[in-house]
Amino acid sequence: MPGRPKLILASGSPRRLALLQQAGIEPDKLVPAEIDETPVPRESPRKLALRLARDKASEATRRIRDDEDWQGAVLLAADTVVCVGRRILPKAETVDEAAACIRLLSGRSHRVYTGLCLVDQHERTRARLVETRVRFKRLGRDEIDAYLASGEWRGKAGGYAIQGIAGAFVVSLIGSYTNVVGLPLTEAVGLIAGTGYPVTFGWINQT
């Protein structure tokens, strides 16, 4: 469409890209941000998710600012944090981390926060925080072992992916499902639409 702003997704997450595409929005460019995601001492999960979304947005903007792709573009970044109370669960990279997460989540409620940060054509930023409450059934040892063997937890906040096998662990969910997968679509599409980007354009003739 002529004249529409370009959309840059500051993410290397295939889930975030797939969610945007599901909503009929095709980013023009992917610029994954590389930042330190370590929480600062006593940082709350909400503050962490928002801070990391802002950090990802500013790091990606800094890298792309001198490219011609940045002219008239808008950029979106996100960060997802899973927590039990104030305890922040890691993005599981080892089976031991994933095992600790899954054992903790078994039979309990937890919260998932995604921070969103949008940088518009004038380099103004807008941020949102979205919360979802998820309850897991109590998991047996065999289920936990089989889940760990599946490897689906790798690179996922809280050591699980609701869009896979772990969807069968969820007894209840209050709030946005897409938030748990990594990009709350209502809020992300709203932020993008607020820049003048024609979000409904991609809906025409979608099957």
Ligand SMILES: Cc1cn([C@H]2C[C@H](O)[C@@H](COP(=O)(O)OP(=O)(O)OP(=O)(O)O)O2)c(=O)[nH]c1=O
């Ligand atoms: C809880 C949960 C998380 N996740 C994923 C979403 C995110 O990709 C990841 C959380 O890590 P993030 O640091 O939010 O994102 P990322 O490093 O994967 O990608 P990028 O920073 O480049 O955008 O966990 C799921 O896919 N399903 C789930 O159910």
